[in-house]
Amino acid sequence: MIDEQYIERALAQIQKRAANHDYFFARLSSPDWIGPLRDKGLFSSPPGAIRRADTISFPRWPESQYLARMAAKAPKLVTETLLAIPPTDNVIVHEDFIDAALDMPPTFAAEVAKHELPWIEKQTNLFGLLPEKLGKLTFLLAEEPQQAVTLRLIESLLRPLPDKSERDGEMGALRYPSARFDLWNYQRFLEATASPLAMKLGEPYLDLLVRLCSQAIILSLPEEEREPPEDLSWLWRPSIADHSQNMDSDVRDPLVAAVRDAALNIVEGRGATVSHMVGMLEGHKWWTFRRIAFHILSVCDPCPIDLLEGRLANEDMFRCVPMHHEYWELARAKLGSVSAAVRDTVLAWIDAGPDLEGFAARHKEHAGEEPTDSERNRYREIWQRDRLSMISEHLPNEWSRRFDELRRKYGETEHADFLSWVSVGSVGPSSLKSTEELAEMTDEQVLQFLKKWEPSGDWGDSEPEGLGRRLSEMISEDPVPLAEVALGFRALRPVHTSNLLGGLEQALRKERGFDWKPVLELCQWAVEHHDAASNDSDGRWSWVRRSEVELVGQGCQQGPGSLPLSERGRVWRIIESLTNDPEPTREHEAKYGGDNMDPPTLALNTIRGRAMEAVVRYALWVKRELSSDGPFSFDVVPECRNVLEHRLDPAVEPSAAIRSVYGQWFPWLVLIDEDWCHKHRASIFPPQNENRPLYEAAWYAYLTFCDAYDSCLLILEGEYRRTLDELSSPPSQKPRDPHECFAEHLMKFYWRGKLQLDDATSLLSEFFAKAPDKLRGHAIEFIGRSLRNTEGELEAKYQIRLKALWESRVASASKTPSAHSEEFLAFGWWFASQKFDDSWIIPQLVVAAETVKRLEPAHMVLEVLVPKAARWPADALRCVSAMAAGDNTPWGVYMWRDDVSAVIAAVLEHGDASAQENARKLVHWLGAKGHREFRDLLRVNEPPTPST
């Protein structure tokens, strides 16, 4: 027993804080503390599970960890102490109990196991290492006199539970029984224990497994169908032997395998007779156990002949669907061992054939008519072939010949021992020709091949998509030959035209040119002869139109292979035609737009949307091609202006998707004709409430897709100001938040000197006055990220401007710093950018860190701070201290431990006495938080402890 004075001194230390308490119990190596500490109540309050919102956590309990460590040294004392601990829902504490039991002699371990049974019975989700540890415990207790305990423990652990899904309440639905732990662990548990426990525990263990398996079967069946022997095991467990066809969908599978293995082990290792085992299993009412009995007969050797003959010569079993697999497995394995009479009986039943009346009834039910004589005969002969295939090794000559004849007539059989066979194949379009094979053909051969090719429609056969993909790949690599014979595609299915145009568009992206003339002629023919209403049997003219608009749009881009200006007329006719495509219709937009897809994405996925984009691309193409011919405006491309203005009328074009194209391309519209943009600004971004969806579509597309161009600011200042009043109600548009993009625009304008701070009515000042903290934080973070992405030094004028911005933010926050926490938090990005002199940014960083006790991105901030700590020890320490204080996670400081250590070490080496003392205080505080890893920092040069 430890002397009372030590106990008192220890209690005085460990009551100071949790870290001391943890440390003390972690360091104890003698069990002699247990009694005195128990007398002081130390083992009387295990911490419970902590539930917060949707999470649950299980705190460690140093006391139970200590007891587990002492279990081998003082099993009796530890057992008594464990049994006196009040009940707890903390899984981690129970795991300690199991650890303790595993280290004890079985007598004491059994006491702990009994104590744990009520808790185990209440669990529905044992996780982590617990299942494995409990498995070990059952094994430890498998010797007399603890066998009764281990059987109870196994029963508690493995008892099947009802299906956890909603199926459980449905009439007639099959259920999937669950367990106290997940299926993988359940399988592992049984795989690891079934055979050895069967050897140790014998038939009581097998009886238990049979009982558990029966419970699982009952739980799997709808209540109204729980009538033995039908358990549907031939569906969920097609083979009693391990097989890939077994579904392993729930606890029934591992239980069946465990019963099988335990039974075999008891026969082979404990001397039980096959007759006894088969009799015992067949005495249970479900098909599963009779199937296991047949399996045992088929694998055990030697086997009593009378048992084999009794089962093989049983016509009910011969024709029994649930017994099919195991009957024929037995026949395959043992028909050669039984008498010729039995063999002939089986052959006579095969000769008699299947139940043809049943076949006829099923045929009529499915096909609506009786089967013909030929169909009946075919069914009978295939049935016979399948059964003969399973006993082919045991056939007399005349039956062998008959079997060969049936094989010749109907082919080889596969998986005849299974009533159904599930196979998995690759799913995806296939092609008769590979890309390489297509490339080796002449243009004419390709056209002829495509003309003749017809998909069979069979599962797994070559499909149009597969062929098209190969064709497009080939064309993208070498577009010239097929571009020249493009007109030949008029005679082909539209899917091939679509693939040709798709391949040509990919070729342009790869900077491979071709002759546009025949291609444009094909496109023009297509738009003139096949409008949106035309469709072939595949319904794919719309695919052609989509491919056309993508090809022409790509052709307007600058680069090798771009469209020649000489084709301007034909190009425009194609584009204009496509701008009249009905897609997106109102119905289309209602179905696919809204919350499903934002307007720009919807525009990108519709033909008219892509065509409107092509209008702008077309204008830019003409502008580029005519660049040497003087000023440009829509006067040079009036055809574009007409379409654009026409579709600005909401009565003509109510689609938000189409309107988003104007916003998305606004800077380029300004580039084409600034005056036109001034004039039509209010039409593009309509201010009226009734046109709000159109406004949002255009404005949000502009904000989220476009960079902040100075020329646009001049035209759109009104729209920017309008947004200021809407900042408190964030839009739900994804994937990018328009208000965040708005903030980014303003930051860019400020950075470039287009917006000022000193004017209280400036866009920027009003933004910071009206935006919520989160959005202001985003703006500050955006600048920080941009600074980090800026290569080289930051020009002095930008430094001055950005410093002024930050200082104004600090001044604004002085009265209510908590209302600016996101801004301070994001300042870490500025520091991490390393664009400012230390003498300015380090004091600013200290202010930010001490205000919000956090900095983001923490790891980058620390990475940059560490090398500066020697020169700025006190400030670096203040930052680190604040960040550590603000870390409410168990992992934050741990993840930064190297950087935190480096800063502290630098301060201890370079700081003044005050900074050094603060560093030591921080180390002790981190220790109190549970971070023992900093202890070594104090080993050197520790000053004397303050004392009285």
Next chain:
Amino acid sequence: MQQGTVQPKDSESPTQPGPTLTALQQALARALRDQDPGLEVMYVGALHVLNDTHNPDRFALAAHNLRELMEKLPDYVDVEQQKPNGNLNEKVKALGDDWKRAAQNSNCKSENGWNGTIDASLKKFLSCVGKFFDWVAESLPKRMDAFRKAISSFDPAMNELPDALSELSVTAWQRMRDFFVSTSHHRKAPSGGEFEKWRNALENFLIDRLAPRTFEDFDELDALILEAEGIHND
């Protein structure tokens, strides 16, 4: 949360030299200042009074400051303290009115005092009394709860101390408080040595929580375990 912050005033010309603070006292003064300068004022003020050996009432006066420090400390700690749900004065006044009504209307009240079976008026009053005490139990902040929360909030660990240990701290706190309250109210006249013992206890208690020396404690625990288990093994 900072309530009733007492800011240190600019010092005037000292009439006599101040006390010489030990290293621990200096550390504690700093730690209290980090919580709030007002706490440091209370503590250092107590030390000044104790230092004035000419003052015959210095223990009571210093005890008053230290008791104030103990009582105010939870208010300065950043933990949510229970607020009274309602006003005690108003509740007492309402109960007084109920009492007057019962005394006036109940047949159980006579010149000889209260007698007889409880009648409707008395029953109503007793019900009001019951509700009042229920309200007191549920709604008034409890001093020890506040201390318990404050003490717990000083510990930065994610896990909490077991109740058996945290109650030891609460008990120790209560005993110290009882001593300083009794002394400040002149119910107790401690000797200099006795006062110093309680002051030391308070100082150590506070410095352990406000400016922990965790790894020094670990060293002590290591030595203690080594010694205890070593002796026992011998």
